[in-house]
Structure formats: C-alpha cells, structure tokens
Amino acid sequence: MRTAWRTADARLVRDILAIAAACCVIGVSFGAIAVASGMPAWAVVTMSVLVFAGGAQFMAVGMLAAGNPLAAVLGGLLLNARHLPFGLVVADAIGPSWRARLVGSHLMVDEAVAFALAQDSPERRRAAYWLTGGVLFVAWNSGTLAGIALGEAAGDPARYGLDAAFPAGLVALILPSLRDPTTRRAVLAGAAVAVLAAPFLPAGVPVLLAVFGVVLALPARKEVDA
Amino acid sequence: MLLAVILVLAAGTYAFRLAGVALRDRIQLPDRVRQLLPIGAACLLAALAATAALTDAGRFVGVSRPAGVLVGVVLAWRRAPFVVVVVAAAATAAGLRLLGVP
Numbered sequence: 001m002r003t004a005w006r007t008a009d010a011r012l013v014r015d016i017l018a019i020a021a022a023c024c025v026i027g028v029s030f031g032a033i034a035v036a037s038g039m040p041a042w043a044v045v046t047m048s049v050l051v052f053a054g055g056a057q058f059m060a061v062g063m064l065a066a067g068n069p070l071a072a073v074l075g076g077l078l079l080n081a082r083h084l085p086f087g088l089v090v091a092d093a094i095g096p097s098w099r100a101r102l103v104g105s106h107l108m109v110d111e112a113v114a115f116a117l118a119q120d121s122p123e124r125r126r127a128a129y130w131l132t133g134g135v136l137f138v139a140w141n142s143g144t145l146a147g148i149a150l151g152e153a154a155g156d157p158a159r160y161g162l163d164a165a166f167p168a169g170l171v172a173l174i175l176p177s178l179r180d181p182t183t184r185r186a187v188l189a190g191a192a193v194a195v196l197a198a199p200f201l202p203a204g205v206p207v208l209l210a211v212f213g214v215v216l217a218l219p220a221r222k223e224v225d226a
Numbered sequence: 227m228l229l230a231v232i233l234v235l236a237a238g239t240y241a242f243r244l245a246g247v248a249l250r251d252r253i254q255l256p257d258r259v260r261q262l263l264p265i266g267a268a269c270l271l272a273a274l275a276a277t278a279a280l281t282d283a284g285r286f287v288g289v290s291r292p293a294g295v296l297v298g299v300v301l302a303w304r305r306a307p308f309v310v311v312v313v314a315a316a317a318t319a320a321g322l323r324l325l326g327v328p
Contacts, residue, residue, distance in 0.1 A: 015308040022312065043228050050236035060235055069231045073238070080239040082270050087246020089267040094247055105243040114271050117264055161319030164291045167279035168298025168315030174268050174275075175302050183265050190269030191276040198281040210273030214266045219258065 008127045012115075016132050019111050020139040022165045023054075025157055027143020030057060032154035034147075037065040041148045048144040052106065052137060055079050059203065078204035085211060086113045092122065093129040107133025114173035186217040288328030294319030 008016075027048065034044040039061060051057055056076035063072035086108055093116045094104035107130070116129035147154050157163065178184045190213025197206040255263075279295040280286055298315030306314075 011307075018309040018312050022316070039228070043232060046229075047232045047236070050232065051239055053239055056235065056239065060231065064228070064231065069227060072231050073234050076235045077238045077242075080242050082274070083239065083242040084246040085263075085266055085270060087243055087248075088250050089246075089263045091247045091250035101244070101247050105247050106240060108243045108247075110271060110274060113267060117267060117271075158291075159320065159323065161290075161294050161316035161321075161323070164279070164294030164298065164319035165312045165316040167275040167295045168302070169308070169312045170271050170275035170278075171295070171299050172302035172308055172311045174271050175299075177264070177268050183268060186265050187268050187272045191272040194273035195276050195280055198277050199284050199286075201284075203284065206277055207270060207273045210269045211266050213269040213273075214262045217262055217265045 008124070008131055012124075012128060013131070016115065016128075016135050019132075019166075019169050020135045022162050022169075023111075023136050024139040024143035024146075025160065026054060026162055026166075027140045028147035028150065028154050029157045030054065030061075031144040031147020031149075032151055033058070034061045034144075035151055037061055039064065044144060044148055045141075048141050051076070052140060053080050053083075053109065054140065055203075075203065078202055081204060082207055083108055086110075089113065090116050090125075090129055093125040095126065104130065104133065107137055109133060109136055110170065111136060111173075114170055118173045118176060182217045186213040186215075189213040189216050290319045290322035290327050293322055293327075 030048070031044055034047070034057075035041060047057055047060070051060075053076075056079045059079060060072040060076045063069070063075055087105065090108065090113055091101075094100055109132075112129050112132040115132040116125045119125040119128045174187065178187060190210030193212065194206040194210040197209055201209075275295075279292055294315040294317075297318040298311045301314055302308075302311045
C-alpha cells in the first residue's frame, strides 16, 4: 500500500476518494437496512468484512429476511461469479507473490478493477488497484458500522442520487477504452445483451452474458483460418 | 444458520476472486485470447453499469436514475473530471426525485 500511495498522483487519489465517499454512504444504508431486517449487529459486520461485495450483501439480507437462506447464498454467488474473469485480468496488477494474491483477491471490487484497467502503465495499474480496493474496504466497513449505529435515521441512499453515481463512475472509467472501435463494438453489444436479458434471468446472469460481446472483437481473420 | 449463510457466501465469493488470479499463471493463453481479456472485462463492467442504471431486481427503473447516469456519461464523454461526473450524476438524480420525478 505504501508504494501505491507514492505512485498514485493527486488526481487518482481524489477520484478514488470520491467513489469511496459514495461507497461509505451506501455502506451506511446497508448497515441500517440489515439491522432493521432483524439481523444481529455482529452478523452484519461479519458479512461486510468477509463478503465485501455490496450487491450480493443487499441481496443476501433481502433473501434472509424473506426466510430463504439458500437463495441468499446462491443469488449472492451468482452475482459474484464475475470476479473470476476479473481476476484473470487484474492478476498482474495484484502482484506475483502469494501473500499479495491472497490479500489482493479479497479487495477485488468492480471499482478496483475499473480503476486498474483505466491506467496506462503496469505501476499505475498496481497502485490504482490496491488503493481503490484498500480505501473502499475501509469505506464500506466503516459505513456499515455507522449504519448499524444510526439505524432507521440513516435513510435511503437513492435520496442522494447515489444509485446514479455508481453506474456513471463505472462508465467514466471504461470510456477511454471505448475510443477503440473494436472494444466499443464489443462493449455496446455486451451491455445491450445484459439489459435485454435483465427482466428474464436471475440477477448476475445478464452481466455474465455480456462477456460474449468479445465475439465482436475477434479478428475477422479467424474466418479465413477456419 | 445465519453464520453458515455468511460463511458460505464469503468463502464462495473469495474462491471466485482468487480463482481468476491463481489461474492466470497456470493456463497458457494464446496472444489473441490475452488481448481479449481487457475487452471482456470492459464488457462486464459496462453491463454492470448499464443494468444498474436501467434496472432494479429485473424491472426497469424510473426516470431519475437513468437521467442522472446520462448526465454523468455526457460529462465523462466531454472529458470532465471524474469527481464532477460522479457528483453531477448523483445531483441530477437527487434533484429530479426532489421534484417528484420517479
């Protein structure tokens, strides 16, 4: 982490802190909603520290409250399956040592992957990954603690428009890569497939389908090979 | 029971995260596939953003959220700073809701 702070410039740190602030407020609402649903405080804290994946945590709390623990596990895992392909991509940014991999894997959240991919050198990719993952881990868990303490007073993050902030932030991070026409074609097709499939498939699956967008990025030469 | 749910979800999530990282060295990917990896990740992230912007639990959401995201995307396209993109998206969605837009 210390070398990461040195490599990162002020702008990168500021960008990460902006998304961390939003993440912290959503953590507050997670803590409040989980406690309000009847989950004991220790379980809420344990979940935020060990699972560290907002979407899956909200889903698990909802399913548990509905009395369906199996759906809580399966639904959460389906949402998190995307981390496997993410790992293939950010393995270099995490680092070669096993210690780095064991710790770094746990910090793999969407924003850490997006920030890492948006950098132009291996050093900056590593700095961006570790800083984003580390800062968001602190933000998410301190937010969860605050939400447990605040309870109902925490309010709905949609009131502050935070549900719009995250998609916009992700798009801003992948936008530079879209200036390449091949990537743009693949990404637009993948996103369209996911949105069209969303009403019909369980949460998590539509996003996984988007990976087939890469078909459009295959070199045309391949047809000649075959 | 509650603890079991949390632990299984945590272990499974960590397994997904570690699997990709550990596999990266084990499997020899042809150059062509290796070049596709970042594009595949961009597809996943874009799909995540698109579904989060337009849908909630499989249903299409109201106007405020997509409008906020759209403002953010336009600003990002015009190369506005990241912080401006995120704050403008949130402010637009919050402002529209304040006006009673769903």
